Amino acid sequence: MVPWMVMALIMATTFFSCPDPGSCHSCLEVFPSIEYQCMDQNFSKVPMDIPASTQKLDLSFNPLRSLAPRSFSRITELRILDLSRCDIQKIEDDTYEGLHNLSTLILTGNPIQSLGIRAFYGLPKLQKLVVVETNLMSLEDFPIGHIITLQELHLGHNSISSLQLPSYFASFSSMKHLDLHLNQIKNISDGDLEPVKLNPNLTLDLSENPIQYIHPGAFKGIHLSGLKLRSSFHNSTIMEACIKGMTGLKVGKLVLGNYKNDIQMTSFESSILDGLCEVDIGEFRMVQPSQFPSDGNGVFKCLVNVSVLFLVNTDIDQLTNLPIFPKLFSLSLTDCNFDIMPDLPSISLPSLKELKVTHHKDLTTLSDLALPNLQILDLSKNSLNVLSCCSDKTFNTPNLKYLNLSYNAHISLSKNFMGLENLESLDLQHTILKDHDKYPAFYSLINLRYLDISYTNTHVKFKNIFTGMSNLKHLKMAGSSFQDNILHDIFKNLTKLVSLNISYCQLERVSQETMSPLHQLQVLDLSHNKLQTFDPFICMPLLNLQVLNCSSNSITALNGENLQELSRTLISIDLSDNPFDCVCDHQIFFQWVKEHTHLLNRSKPMTCQTPSHMKDISVQLFDDSTCHMKKTVIAVSLLGIIVILLVLALVYKFYFHLMLLAGCKNIGGGESIYDAFVIYSSQDEDWVRKELVKNLEEGVPSFQLCLHYRDFIPGVAIAANIIQEGFHKSRKVIVVISEHFIQSRWCKFEYEIAQTWQFLSSQAGIIFIILQKVEKSLLRQQMELYRLLNRNTYLEWEDTNLGRHVFWRRLRKALLDGRTKNPKGAAEEEFSQPVSPT
Amino acid sequence: MKIFMAAFFASVLLCPGCSSKWTTHTACKNDKLELLYQSCDPLQDLGFSMDHCNNPISKNLKIRFGVILRHDIQELFLDINLFSMGKSILSYSYPVCEVDFPKFSFCGKKKGEKIYYAGDINNQAFPIGKVS
Structure with missing residues (x-):
C-alpha cells in the first residue's frame, strides 16, 4: 500500500510541476509525445515525465545500474527501448512487464551479471533483442525461451563458446537473424543447429569466431537463408577442413572471407573451396581473401551452380579458365586488382544478366563484351578511358537495359548508342564526357527512362542535345554549364520528363520557353545556381509540379503576382540559402511564405540578407504590419491634403456665406437702408438690370441696391430723391462709368453730389x-x-467667365467691407486714400 | 618536410575552427614532435595513439584506436584536406565503410558497442605515405 501511495505522490508532483507535458523534461523531444532522446543525462532512474504515449525512448549512457520490476509499465505504448551502456548489472524479474507493444529492446554494452528467470517476461510483441557486449557466456540459461515472436537476436561480442542452440530455438519460427559474431565458438558439433533445422529463413552470422573445427555432418540437412563466416578461420588449412565439414548444408547466401583489419590468411589454395561441392549455395560472396588464385577452374569448380557470385576485395588481376556457370545470373567483381576487363566468355556465363565490375582504380581499358543476355552492366568507379562509346561494338549486349559508367576517367560519346536501343537507364555521372554536346548523342535511346550526366564537364551550347529520348522520365545534369549561363529550350522532346535536376550549373536565368514541354514534370531541382530572380510564371506549364528546389541561389524574392502558379500542385518547395531582401516591396511574397509554411524545408529556414537590421532573421518574422503602417500613413496624408484643398476650395467658393455666418449678417449700415446707390447712365440700364441687380440682389450675400427707377419716391424732385433716397440711405455709391455716363448730365450731377456728400459725411465709399x-x-x-x-483702384467689366467671376468677387468684397460695425474704417480700407475734392 | 608535417597535423588533428567540449589528446610525443588531436563530434570522443612519433607517415604504422560508439556506423568516410600556405595540396577521400561493402569489422557496429584496434595500419588502406 505504501509504495503505491508514494508512487501516486510522485505522479501527482510530476503532474503539478509539469502542466504542459513535453515542455519540462530533460530529454530531447525528437517527436512530441512519440520519441524522446535521453542519452547521457545522468539518470539513475527512468525519468517520470516521459509521456505514456511515447513509442521510442533512448535512455542509453545513463547510470541506471539496476532496474526494478515494472520500471516501464507506465509507458505502455513503447515500441523501441534503448538501454545501451546503462551499466545494468542485474535485470530483475518482470522488469519489462507491461510493455505490451515493445518490439525492440537494446541492451548493448551492459555488464549483465544476473538475469532473473522472468527477466524478459511481459514482452508479447518483442521482435528484436540486442544483447551485444553483455558478458553472456552461454545460451542455455539465457531466459528468452518464451519470446516466440523473436525475429532478430543479436548476441555479438560476448563470450559464448558453444554453438549448441538450446531446444527453445525450435519455437522461434519467425527468427530471421541470429548474430553470434565475435564470440568464442571454436567447434561446431553434430546437432548444434538441430533446433533451427526447420527454419529456412534464418541467417546465421558466425564471423570473427575462432572456429577450429566443424564436425562433418554438423550442417547436414540444415537449410539456412544465409551464413556469414568472415574472419572465422585462422589459416587456410583450418578453413579447408571446416568447409569440408559443411557437407549437406543448403544455404541461400554464403559469405566467406576476411575483414581488412582482421586475420589475414597466408595462402589460399585452389582446393580450399572444394568442400563447397557438397553444399547447395544460391549466392556466394568472397570478401577480402588473401592471395586468391586466379585459376578460375580450380577455385570455382564447386561454385558452378551458384546464381549470384560476389568477389570483393580479392587480389586477383585476371580470371582465366572459367568453368561453365549454367545458372549464374549475377556476377560482381568489386575492388580487385584488375587493370583490364577480365575475359568473360559467354559460353561460361550463358545466363548472365547482371555484371558489375566496379571500384578498380587501375582498370583503364574496356575490352569487348559479348554477353547476349546481359541486361545490367555496372562499370562504375573504375578509371576507364573509352575513346569511342558506345555502340553494339563496344558492348555486344543487345538486351542491355541498364548501363552504369559513372565515376570513371574519360569517355568520348562519339557513337550514338547504335545497337543499344533497349537501354532504359544510363548513368554517366562524374565521368568526363566528350563529344556529346556537339550532336544528338543520345538519339538512338528511344527507350531510355533515366539519364544522369551530372558533373561530366557538359557544356550545353547545342539545342538538340537531348533529341530522340522521347521516353525519358528522369534527367540529372547537375554541374553542367550553359552558354551565357542561360537555360534555353533544350528539353523540347522530353514531354514525359518527371524529374529534372539542373543544380550547380551556374545558371543566371531560365528562359520563358524552357519549361513549356514539361507538362509531366513533378520534381525540379534548380538549387545552387546563380539565379537572381525566379518568376513563378516559368512554372505555369508545369501542371504536375510537386517538388521545387531553388535553394542556394541569389534570389532576393519571388515575383508576388505569379505566386499562385506555384501553389496549385506543390507539396514541397525549398527556398533556403537565398539572400532575401526583406523589404515591403516583396511583402506579397513573404505573406505567401507565411501561408505556405507546410511546403517549406523545415531543416533550413529562409533568412533575410538585407536590410542590415534583418540580417539572418527568418523571413517568417518579417512584419508586414510595418508596410501597412507606411501605406496608412501615405493614405492618411493624401486624404488630409485632399480635405484641406477641398476645404480651401469651399472656403473660396462660399467665402461670402462664411462672412455672413461669422457675424456680419445683422450689421447693417446704421440708418442705411441700401448697401449701395448706383449711379449710371440710363443707356446702361440694361446692364444694370441684367447683371448688376441680378448678381448683387439675388446672389449671396444679398445686397440691397438703390436704383432710381425703382426706389425713388414718385412725386419728389429728382435732386431730392438723389439726396434723400440715394445718398442718405446708402452706405456706398457705385458709379458705372461708360461713354454714356460721361455724356449724361444727370450722371455728372449725381457723381458730383456723391463726391461732395462723401466729403461731408466722410462716410460712404465710391466704387x-x-x-x-x-x-x-x-x-x-x-x-x-x-x-x-x-x-484709385477701379473695377473693370470684362465679359468673359473668369473676368466676370473676378469682377463680382471684387465688387462683393468692396460692398461687404462697409457692412462692419465701423463702416468708416471699411470705407477707409476700400479707398486707401480718401478722395479729396479739388 | 618539418613545416609540411606541422601543417598537416595542425590541420588534421587540431581541427582549427572547431569548438568542442572534448579535451585535446596527445597521439604521440617525442622531443621533436608532438601530435595532438581533438574530436569535433558533439557526442563522440575517441582515443588514438601511435607507438612512436619519429615518422608518423611511414609505411607501416603501429596505432591503437579505441572508441565507444555514440553513433551507429552505417557509412564512414575518411577525408583528409591538407593545406600549406593557404593552398590545398592534398584532398583525399577514402570510403572506410559503405553500406553494401563493409571492409572493416567495425563497419555496421551500433551505438554502445566498443571498437578497439591495436596493430599496423598499412598504406594500402590509408595511402597517406604516398603524399610525400
Missing part, C-alpha cells in the same frame, strides 16, 4: 466700375473723374 473703355479725350472733360481714376 467705380468701368463698363466700357472711355476714350481719354472724353474722360479729360471730366478732369476730376480722370484724376480719380488715375489714382
Whole structure:
C-alpha cells in the first residue's frame, strides 16, 4: 500500500510541476509525445515525465545500474527501448512487464551479471533483442525461451563458446537473424543447429569466431537463408577442413572471407573451396581473401551452380579458365586488382544478366563484351578511358537495359548508342564526357527512362542535345554549364520528363520557353545556381509540379503576382540559402511564405540578407504590419491634403456665406437702408438690370441696391430723391462709368453730389466700375473723374467667365467691407486714400 | 618536410575552427614532435595513439584506436584536406565503410558497442605515405 501511495505522490508532483507535458523534461523531444532522446543525462532512474504515449525512448549512457520490476509499465505504448551502456548489472524479474507493444529492446554494452528467470517476461510483441557486449557466456540459461515472436537476436561480442542452440530455438519460427559474431565458438558439433533445422529463413552470422573445427555432418540437412563466416578461420588449412565439414548444408547466401583489419590468411589454395561441392549455395560472396588464385577452374569448380557470385576485395588481376556457370545470373567483381576487363566468355556465363565490375582504380581499358543476355552492366568507379562509346561494338549486349559508367576517367560519346536501343537507364555521372554536346548523342535511346550526366564537364551550347529520348522520365545534369549561363529550350522532346535536376550549373536565368514541354514534370531541382530572380510564371506549364528546389541561389524574392502558379500542385518547395531582401516591396511574397509554411524545408529556414537590421532573421518574422503602417500613413496624408484643398476650395467658393455666418449678417449700415446707390447712365440700364441687380440682389450675400427707377419716391424732385433716397440711405455709391455716363448730365450731377456728400459725411465709399473703355479725350472733360481714376483702384467689366467671376468677387468684397460695425474704417480700407475734392 | 608535417597535423588533428567540449589528446610525443588531436563530434570522443612519433607517415604504422560508439556506423568516410600556405595540396577521400561493402569489422557496429584496434595500419588502406 505504501509504495503505491508514494508512487501516486510522485505522479501527482510530476503532474503539478509539469502542466504542459513535453515542455519540462530533460530529454530531447525528437517527436512530441512519440520519441524522446535521453542519452547521457545522468539518470539513475527512468525519468517520470516521459509521456505514456511515447513509442521510442533512448535512455542509453545513463547510470541506471539496476532496474526494478515494472520500471516501464507506465509507458505502455513503447515500441523501441534503448538501454545501451546503462551499466545494468542485474535485470530483475518482470522488469519489462507491461510493455505490451515493445518490439525492440537494446541492451548493448551492459555488464549483465544476473538475469532473473522472468527477466524478459511481459514482452508479447518483442521482435528484436540486442544483447551485444553483455558478458553472456552461454545460451542455455539465457531466459528468452518464451519470446516466440523473436525475429532478430543479436548476441555479438560476448563470450559464448558453444554453438549448441538450446531446444527453445525450435519455437522461434519467425527468427530471421541470429548474430553470434565475435564470440568464442571454436567447434561446431553434430546437432548444434538441430533446433533451427526447420527454419529456412534464418541467417546465421558466425564471423570473427575462432572456429577450429566443424564436425562433418554438423550442417547436414540444415537449410539456412544465409551464413556469414568472415574472419572465422585462422589459416587456410583450418578453413579447408571446416568447409569440408559443411557437407549437406543448403544455404541461400554464403559469405566467406576476411575483414581488412582482421586475420589475414597466408595462402589460399585452389582446393580450399572444394568442400563447397557438397553444399547447395544460391549466392556466394568472397570478401577480402588473401592471395586468391586466379585459376578460375580450380577455385570455382564447386561454385558452378551458384546464381549470384560476389568477389570483393580479392587480389586477383585476371580470371582465366572459367568453368561453365549454367545458372549464374549475377556476377560482381568489386575492388580487385584488375587493370583490364577480365575475359568473360559467354559460353561460361550463358545466363548472365547482371555484371558489375566496379571500384578498380587501375582498370583503364574496356575490352569487348559479348554477353547476349546481359541486361545490367555496372562499370562504375573504375578509371576507364573509352575513346569511342558506345555502340553494339563496344558492348555486344543487345538486351542491355541498364548501363552504369559513372565515376570513371574519360569517355568520348562519339557513337550514338547504335545497337543499344533497349537501354532504359544510363548513368554517366562524374565521368568526363566528350563529344556529346556537339550532336544528338543520345538519339538512338528511344527507350531510355533515366539519364544522369551530372558533373561530366557538359557544356550545353547545342539545342538538340537531348533529341530522340522521347521516353525519358528522369534527367540529372547537375554541374553542367550553359552558354551565357542561360537555360534555353533544350528539353523540347522530353514531354514525359518527371524529374529534372539542373543544380550547380551556374545558371543566371531560365528562359520563358524552357519549361513549356514539361507538362509531366513533378520534381525540379534548380538549387545552387546563380539565379537572381525566379518568376513563378516559368512554372505555369508545369501542371504536375510537386517538388521545387531553388535553394542556394541569389534570389532576393519571388515575383508576388505569379505566386499562385506555384501553389496549385506543390507539396514541397525549398527556398533556403537565398539572400532575401526583406523589404515591403516583396511583402506579397513573404505573406505567401507565411501561408505556405507546410511546403517549406523545415531543416533550413529562409533568412533575410538585407536590410542590415534583418540580417539572418527568418523571413517568417518579417512584419508586414510595418508596410501597412507606411501605406496608412501615405493614405492618411493624401486624404488630409485632399480635405484641406477641398476645404480651401469651399472656403473660396462660399467665402461670402462664411462672412455672413461669422457675424456680419445683422450689421447693417446704421440708418442705411441700401448697401449701395448706383449711379449710371440710363443707356446702361440694361446692364444694370441684367447683371448688376441680378448678381448683387439675388446672389449671396444679398445686397440691397438703390436704383432710381425703382426706389425713388414718385412725386419728389429728382435732386431730392438723389439726396434723400440715394445718398442718405446708402452706405456706398457705385458709379458705372461708360461713354454714356460721361455724356449724361444727370450722371455728372449725381457723381458730383456723391463726391461732395462723401466729403461731408466722410462716410460712404465710391466704387467705380468701368463698363466700357472711355476714350481719354472724353474722360479729360471730366478732369476730376480722370484724376480719380488715375489714382484709385477701379473695377473693370470684362465679359468673359473668369473676368466676370473676378469682377463680382471684387465688387462683393468692396460692398461687404462697409457692412462692419465701423463702416468708416471699411470705407477707409476700400479707398486707401480718401478722395479729396479739388 | 618539418613545416609540411606541422601543417598537416595542425590541420588534421587540431581541427582549427572547431569548438568542442572534448579535451585535446596527445597521439604521440617525442622531443621533436608532438601530435595532438581533438574530436569535433558533439557526442563522440575517441582515443588514438601511435607507438612512436619519429615518422608518423611511414609505411607501416603501429596505432591503437579505441572508441565507444555514440553513433551507429552505417557509412564512414575518411577525408583528409591538407593545406600549406593557404593552398590545398592534398584532398583525399577514402570510403572506410559503405553500406553494401563493409571492409572493416567495425563497419555496421551500433551505438554502445566498443571498437578497439591495436596493430599496423598499412598504406594500402590509408595511402597517406604516398603524399610525400
